[in-house]
Amino acid sequence: MDGEVILVAEGITKKFGGLVALNKVDVVIRKGERHVMIGPNGSGKTTFINVVTGVYQPDEGNIRLQDEEITRLPPHKITEKGIGRTFQNIRLFGSMTVWENIAVGMHCRTQSGLIEVLLRLGREREERKIIEKKIREISYFLGLDKVLNQNVRSLPYGKQRIVEIGRAMATDPKMLILDEPAAGMNSQEVVELATIIKKISQLGITVLLIEHNMEFVKDIADRITVLDAGQKIAEGNFEEIQSHPKVVEAYLGTRGVANA
Numbered sequence: 001m002d003g004e005v006i007l008v009a010e011g012i013t014k015k016f017g018g019l020v021a022l023n024k025v026d027v028v029i030r031k032g033e034r035h036v037m038i039g040p041n042g043s044g045k046t047t048f049i050n051v052v053t054g055v056y057q058p059d060e061g062n063i064r065l066q067d068e069e070i071t072r073l074p075p076h077k078i079t080e081k082g083i084g085r086t087f088q089n090i091r092l093f094g095s096m097t098v099w100e101n102i103a104v105g106m107h108c109r110t111q112s113g114l115i116e117v118l119l120r121l122g123r124e125r126e127e128r129k130i131i132e133k134k135i136r137e138i139s140y141f142l143g144l145d146k147v148l149n150q151n152v153r154s155l156p157y158g159k160q161r162i163v164e165i166g167r168a169m170a171t172d173p174k175m176l177i178l179d180e181p182a183a184g185m186n187s188q189e190v191v192e193l194a195t196i197i198k199k200i201s202q203l204g205i206t207v208l209l210i211e212h213n214m215e216f217v218k219d220i221a222d223r224i225t226v227l228d229a230g231q232k233i234a235e236g237n238f239e240e241i242q243s244h245p246k247v248v249e250a251y252l253g254t255r256g257v258a259n260a
C-alpha cells in the first residue's frame with residue numbers, strides 16, 4: 001500500500017521473564033489508515049501497543065513516529081508526541097462527568113496543570129475558552145453533547161467507551177490507538193462505533209486498533225497485522241488475511257477466523 005508512513009516499529013522484542021511476548025515484530029503504519037491488529041488470545045497484541053505507548057520498554061527494537069525516535073519515552077511524552085490511546089478495560093473517572101473526563105485528556109496540551117483544568121480554573125481566561133470550545137467540538141463529533149454533564153457511571157457501557165475515545169481525542173492525537181473498543185458492546189453500539197472510527201480517520205487521524213470481532217474488522221480495516229504467539233505471521237487487507245494459510249492455522253482449533 002502506498003502513502004506516507006506515520007509509525008514504524010522495527011524488530012520489537014518484549015520478554016516477561018522466560019516468556020517471549022513479542023519476538024522481532026515489525027509493523028509499518030501509514031498516515032490516515034485504519035490498521036487493525038488481530039491474533040488469538042495471548043498473542044502479544046496488547047503488549048505491542050503497550051510498547052508503542054511507553055507503558056512497557058522493549059528489550060529490543062525501535063519505534064519511530066514520523067521519523068522521530070520515540071522508543072523508551074515515558075507514556076506522557078508519547079502522548080505529547082501525538083499518540084492517544086484507550087485501554088482494554090474502561091479507565092474513566094466514573095464519578096466525574098463526561099465533560100470532566102474529556103477535560104482530563106486535554107491537560108497535556110494546556111499550560112495549566114491537571115487540577116486546574118478539573119476545577120475549571122484555567123490559568124488564563126483565553127485558555128479556558130479554548131478548552132471549552134474543544135470539549136464541545138469533541139462531544140458533538142462523538143454524539144456525547146447531550147450527556148456532557150452526566151456522571152460517566154450513569155451511562156450505558158457502549159457510551160462509556162465512546163467517552164474514553166473522547167478523552168483520547170482531547171490529547172490532539174495524530175494517531176489513536178484503541179484496545180478492543182467494541183468489546184462488551186451490543187450490535188447497535190458496534191455499528192455506531194464503526195461510524196465513529198471512520199469519521200475519525202476522515203479527520204486525518206491514523207487509527208490502530210486491536211479487535212476480535214471479525215465482522216467489525218471486515219467493516220473498518222484498511223490493513224491488518226496478525227500476531228500469533230508473539231510473532232507477526234501475516235499482514236494484508238481482510239481478504240488476504242482471511243485466506244492466509246498461517247492465519248487459518250493459528251485460528252484453527254480455536255474458533256476459526258471468520259467467527260473469531
Ligand SMILES: Nc1ncnc2c1ncn2[C@@H]1O[C@H](COP(=O)(O)OP(=O)(O)OP(=O)(O)O)[C@@H](O)[C@H]1O
Binds near residue numbers: 016042048
Ligand atoms: N505484565 C505482564 N507480565 C507477565 N506476562 C505478561 C504481562 N503482560 C502480558 N503478559 C503475557 O504476554 C503474553 C501476551 O499477552 P498480551 O496481553 O499482549 O496478549 P493479547 O494478544 O493482547 O491477548 P488478548 O487477546 O487475550 O488480550 C501472554 O502470555 C501474557 O500472559
